[in-house]
Amino acid sequence: MKRNNTIRKVAPIKDFMKEVLRWHIMRSEEVRKLTQRLVADIRAYHGENQKDAFVYFRFVKYARLKENGFVYGLALIGWNDVVRYSLMPNLVSYFEKSSSEETDKIISQILADYDYIKSLPANDDFIKNLQGFFVIPKSYYRKNELIKTN
Amino acid sequence: MKPVLNYPKTRKAVSSLYQAEDTVRWIKKVIAVSSINHRTKLSKDPKVIEIIRDLNESVKKIPGIEGYFIFNITYSGNENSQDVEYSLWCNYARLPKTASIFSWLVQIDNSLDNLIDSIKKNKNAIISDIENIIRTLNAPQKTQKSL
Numbered sequence: 001m002k003r004n005n006t007i008r009k010v011a012p013i014k015d016f017m018k019e020v021l022r023w024h025i026m027r028s029e030e031v032r033k034l035t036q037r038l039v040a041d042i043r044a045y046h047g048e049n050q051k052d053a054f055v056y057f058r059f060v061k062y063a064r065l066k067e068n069g070f071v072y073g074l075a076l077i078g079w080n081d082v083v084r085y086s087l088m089p090n091l092v093s094y095f096e097k098s099s100s101e102e103t104d105k106i107i108s109q110i111l112a113d114y115d116y117i118k119s120l121p122a123n124d125d126f127i128k129n130l131q132g133f134f135v136i137p138k139s140y141y142r143k144n145e146l147i148k149t150n
Numbered sequence: 151m152k153p154v155l156n157y158p159k160t161r162k163a164v165s166s167l168y169q170a171e172d173t174v175r176w177i178k179k180v181i182a183v184s185s186i187n188h189r190t191k192l193s194k195d196p197k198v199i200e201i202i203r204d205l206n207e208s209v210k211k212i213p214g215i216e217g218y219f220i221f222n223i224t225y226s227g228n229e230n231s232q233d234v235e236y237s238l239w240c241n242y243a244r245l246p247k248t249a250s251i252f253s254w255l256v257q258i259d260n261s262l263d264n265l266i267d268s269i270k271k272n273k274n275a276i277i278s279d280i281e282n283i284i285r286t287l288n289a290p291q292k293t294q295k296s297l
Contacts, residue, residue: 020164021249075250088160088187090252092242113292122279122286131279133242133252137289138216 023062030111034059037114041127071096072103076134092133095141106141164249181222184241184253190224198223201266208277214288217244219280236265
């Protein structure tokens with residue numbers, strides 16, 4: 001209980017996204033499952049002894065207004081255990097698409113392949129040592145570009 | 151528009167990132183935000199500038215690199231006291247004029263000289279971690295791989 005209260009108090013992610021970035025968090029069951037799996041992997045690896053270490057990451061599907069209308073993206077946002085809460089969270093936005101359905105389709109594929117993605121070298125390092133960030137290969141969201149370069 | 155009273159410093163930092171005039175100034179702002187974020191001060195020791203330049207130059211040579219991997223060394227506490235802690239940070243940021251910054255602690259030491267020696271000794275490992283990120287970013291989809 002204490003942990004949840006602490007997170008709620010010090011990790012105002014919704015506020016940060018909405019009030020500072022003007023990004024709107026969108027409800028997505030698959031994004032929730034992605035978060036659940038990543039957090040479980042980090043906590044499982046770091047064991048019971050580090051149960052209280054502050055590791056809070058969350059994937060978010062978001063919408064934001066650009067010149068030509070809304071774009072829909074997937075981002076990883078949160079704090080690691082170095083500083084509990086400070087100026088702004090760590091944030092990496094993976095991709096943005098003009099269609100919400102297309103974004104959902106990509107998220108489904110990422111969730112389906114989560115075990116493969118987490119086993120890639122950079123992600124293994126991230127989960128075990130919190131070095132780097134959780135990387136999602138470009139091949140999941142930039143198909144046209146990859147075909148062109150190949 | 152709903153007024154934001156609780157995060158004036160955060161809003162100022164984010165808007166300074168969006169308002170950077172060019173990439174060089176944007177990188178400086180990324181470093182400043184990261185340093186404030188971790189409640190540390192940026193070290194401007196000449197030895198630090200030299201090692202950071204070396205790391206940043208090595209990262210730029212990685213083929214297929216996308217985004218900016220920006221290293222910096224910060225310290226917490228008083229630089230002249232015994233409880234000072236020096237840390238090497240890596241900050242990943244993608245495009246200028248974005249608030250996307252992801253930072254992580256690479257190495258830490260109570261002595262700046264020891265930290266610099268350790269960075270020199272482990273430079274290949276530090277760069278190899280960035281190479282892994284780039285390799286992962288360019289990895290094929292699972293389904294493509296199995297075909």
